[in-house]
Amino acid sequence: MSNMNEQMAAKYKNNFLKEIEEQAEMGDWVKMCMQCGVCSGSCPTNFHAGWDHPPQEIFMMIRAGKREEVLTSNSMWQCTSCYNCYVRCPRKVPITHIMHGIAEYAYRLGLAPKMQPSLHLSQTFWNNATKHGRVNEVQLTQSLYFKDGIGAGIKKAMEMKDVALGLVKAKRLNIMEALGGGHKCKDVDGIHKMLAKAKELEAKRKAGKAAGA
Amino acid sequence: MTVATNQTILVVGGGISGMTAALEAAETGKQVVLVEKNPWLGGRTAQLYRYFPKMCHPTCGLEINLRRLKANPRIQVYTLAEVTGINGVKGDYTVTVKQTPRYVNEKCTACGDCAKAVDGEIDDAFNYNLGKTKVAYLPHVMSYPQRYVLDPSIKGTPDADKAKAACKVGAIDLDMQEELLNFKAGAIVWATGWQPYDAKKITPYRYGEFANVITNVEFERLADPKGPTGGKILRPSDGKEARNVAFIQCAGSRDENHLRHCSRFCCMGSLKQTHYVQEAYGDAGKSTIYYIDIRAIDRFEDFYQKVKANPNVGFIKSKVARITQDKDQNPVLWGVNTEGYKRYSTPHDLVVLAVGMEPSVKGVEIPAEVMSDSSGFVMADPANAGIFGAGCATNALDVNRAVQSATAAALRAIQVVNKVARAEA
Ligand SMILES: Cc1cc2nc3c(=O)[nH]c(=O)nc-3n(C[C@H](O)[C@H](O)[C@H](O)COP(=O)(O)OP(=O)(O)OC[C@H]3O[C@@H](n4cnc5c(N)ncnc54)[C@H](O)[C@@H]3O)c2cc1C
Ligand code: SF4
Ligand code: SF4
Numbered sequence: 001m002s003n004m005n006e007q008m009a010a011k012y013k014n015n016f017l018k019e020i021e022e023q024a025e026m027g028d029w030v031k032m033c034m035q036c037g038v039c040s041g042s043c044p045t046n047f048h049a050g051w052d053h054p055p056q057e058i059f060m061m062i063r064a065g066k067r068e069e070v071l072t073s074n075s076m077w078q079c080t081s082c083y084n085c086y087v088r089c090p091r092k093v094p095i096t097h098i099m100h101g102i103a104e105y106a107y108r109l110g111l112a113p114k115m116q117p118s119l120h121l122s123q124t125f126w127n128n129a130t131k132h133g134r135v136n137e138v139q140l141t142q143s144l145y146f147k148d149g150i151g152a153g154i155k156k157a158m159e160m161k162d163v164a165l166g167l168v169k170a171k172r173l174n175i176m177e178a179l180g181g182g183h184k185c186k187d188v189d190g191i192h193k194m195l196a197k198a199k200e201l202e203a204k205r206k207a208g209k210a211a212g213a
Numbered sequence: 214m215t216v217a218t219n220q221t222i223l224v225v226g227g228g229i230s231g232m233t234a235a236l237e238a239a240e241t242g243k244q245v246v247l248v249e250k251n252p253w254l255g256g257r258t259a260q261l262y263r264y265f266p267k268m269c270h271p272t273c274g275l276e277i278n279l280r281r282l283k284a285n286p287r288i289q290v291y292t293l294a295e296v297t298g299i300n301g302v303k304g305d306y307t308v309t310v311k312q313t314p315r316y317v318n319e320k321c322t323a324c325g326d327c328a329k330a331v332d333g334e335i336d337d338a339f340n341y342n343l344g345k346t347k348v349a350y351l352p353h354v355m356s357y358p359q360r361y362v363l364d365p366s367i368k369g370t371p372d373a374d375k376a377k378a379a380c381k382v383g384a385i386d387l388d389m390q391e392e393l394l395n396f397k398a399g400a401i402v403w404a405t406g407w408q409p410y411d412a413k414k415i416t417p418y419r420y421g422e423f424a425n426v427i428t429n430v431e432f433e434r435l436a437d438p439k440g441p442t443g444g445k446i447l448r449p450s451d452g453k454e455a456r457n458v459a460f461i462q463c464a465g466s467r468d469e470n471h472l473r474h475c476s477r478f479c480c481m482g483s484l485k486q487t488h489y490v491q492e493a494y495g496d497a498g499k500s501t502i503y504y505i506d507i508r509a510i511d512r513f514e515d516f517y518q519k520v521k522a523n524p525n526v527g528f529i530k531s532k533v534a535r536i537t538q539d540k541d542q543n544p545v546l547w548g549v550n551t552e553g554y555k556r557y558s559t560p561h562d563l564v565v566l567a568v569g570m571e572p573s574v575k576g577v578e579i580p581a582e583v584m585s586d587s588s589g590f591v592m593a594d595p596a597n598a599g600i601f602g603a604g605c606a607t608n609a610l611d612v613n614r615a616v617q618s619a620t621a622a623a624l625r626a627i628q629v630v631n632k633v634a635r636a637e638a
Binding site: 034035036037038039040041042053054056057087088089090091092 | 417463467468469470471505530531532533534535547548549550551554556
């Protein structure tokens with residue numbers, strides 16, 4: 001358990017709902033859910049296997065104080081941001097945003113499932129995009145393909161070979177990116193400074209919340 | 214000729230609420246003018262097959278009220294009439310009423326010869342347009358006044374001559390014109406009732422696209438022996454018996470995207486309608502109610518428990534997310550059951566949307582300053598204290614509560630005209 005996780009667990013003891021309300025972005029909406037089920041029934045991923053708990057159930061689990069189960073769940077990470085639930089929710093609960101809010105909180109506490117594909121994608125994408133201020137598509141694709149080992153990566157790359165060649169032909173993919181070339185942002189330093197400042201502000205805001213300010 | 218003074222009470226809307234308010238006021242000796250826009254009295258209650266909690270036929274309650282009405286010389290009834298203007302203040306209003314022609318005068322004996330003579334047909338509004346009726350028609354068996362109506366579209370057609378020729382008592386008068394009537398009133402009761410929420414707006418339910426997705430008001434007409442199917446519960450798509458019926462609660466109600474309020478009657482409405490399925494098909498008739506929570510308010514708990522004990526009625530705690538259709542045109546309901554969070558996708562023969570109540574005044578200009586709440590229902594306005602809402606114009610209510618509210622409105626109106634009378638004495 002991370003330090004922050006222990007702190008938060010101690011701070012909110014038996015009131016997980018309050019913890020979500022105060023610490024997760026948009027968490028204060030959870031109490032508005034009336035358990036109608038429209039969100040779960042509208043979720044495109046819910047009709048596939050592998051989705052632990054639909055949003056409605058996550059919200060009920062929060063109220064029931066199932067802290068460990070919620071924060072370590074893969075459910076929030078499965079959200080595709082299709083917004084079907086959000087537009088249909090009779091209570092106008094911003095479900096999509098709450099899912100991301102809880103996911104981000106779980107990540108900060110160090111409880112997010114390891115190597116969860118969407119988490120992995122988010123991290124990879126972020127690191128890639130912020131490095132030069134532009135996405136390096138070849139390297140991004142590589143790091144995703146090779147996530148599960150070299151063999152799996154080569155197999156996947158071979159499968160997608162024709163698509164890649166087509167993209168290169170159409171000048172939508174620059175092979176030079178593989179070597180760190182390709183398009184970059186003009187003022188990389190400026191971007192880095194801006195991101196550092198944003199990060200500092202956000203960290204301050206969240207630390208304030210965690211401290212109960 | 215309208216005999217009205219500023220001691221007269223004007224009642225707008227002749228549904229169960231308006232009739233009640235008019236009768237209660239007239240029976241205490243007040244002069245009442247009742248204005249109804251349909252060619253008949255009774256409102257939407259008359260369009261039900263049976264009504265809860267006692268499962269009686271609306272004709273029964275309607276009959277009692279019509280007897281009271283006929284016995285009371287102090288009520289003047291205008292049908293096919295609408296209020297278009299209200300001027301003045303509490304105790305001294307002048308109202309304008311637009312009277313649309315019926316083309317049939319009071320000589321009509323309701324023999325029906327005109328209807329037999331004509332060929333033209335129009336949508337049957339009484340049956341929520343589920344069937345057709347002739348251009349010369351009696352809206353329903355209990356219509357009051359018991360007089361036929363000619364649809365305006367008949368004018369200038371051969372049917373007009375046929376109808377006129379067929380009438381032995383000379384009741385058909387095609388020269389009738391629209392008229393504007395002006396008269397005085399001391400107090401006004403606004404009882405214009407409700408309308409079903411437009412189910413087309415709940416797009417994931419595909420009403421209007423899938424023939425076998427219908428609304429609760431339409432289902433009442435299907436179950437009624439006087440309705441378009443002669444009381445047989447048949448699917449609109451192929452006329453097959455609908456033995457496996459799903460009810461979707463809160464269709465449009467309790468929904469920030471549609472109606473904000475709980476419509477209150479629709480849980481009971483669907484519980485009642487499971488009786489129709491049972492009555493039609495016995496143990497072969499199955500009903501499933503998809504619900505968020507069942508709101509069988511106060512004294513109705515018993516009714517709910519009895520339906521719950523019926524093994525032919527299933528309950529699934531879930532608001533259906535969407536409807537698709539299989540190759541046999543069976544609607545398939547998709548969602549997640551809150552009890553256990555399990556997914557389902559279940560076909561039924563017929564789906565009944567328990568659509569909620571919207572005030573019929575919504576989006577309509579009331580020709581006076583009247584306050585309304587966030588759902589559009591009329592509220593008491595302290596600044597305009599001579600106009601009182603009654604029945605479903607003020608809130609989503611069942612018949613019992615609508616009648617209570619109408620009596621309350623009548624009492625308030627009586628107090629206003631009593632004050633006028635004292636001042637004038
Ligand atoms: C499917 C369904 C089933 C139901 N079942 C039951 C049941 O079993 N038991 C029960 O207790 N309740 C039931 N209800 C509720 C019941 O229908 C209402 O409580 C009742 O109709 C209220 O009567 P009202 O007079 O207030 O309104 P309405 O019946 O709507 O009457 C209003 C009248 O005003 C007229 N009007 C409207 N605008 C104007 C205007 N501008 N000028 C003049 N006239 C106007 C209308 O034509 C109408 O005649 C059911 C409702 C539905 C939808
Ligand atoms: S749709 Fe909205 S109210 Fe319904 S269960 Fe989901 S979050 Fe709750
Ligand atoms: S009465 Fe029942 S179906 Fe109607 S809005 Fe209320 S909860 Fe929903």
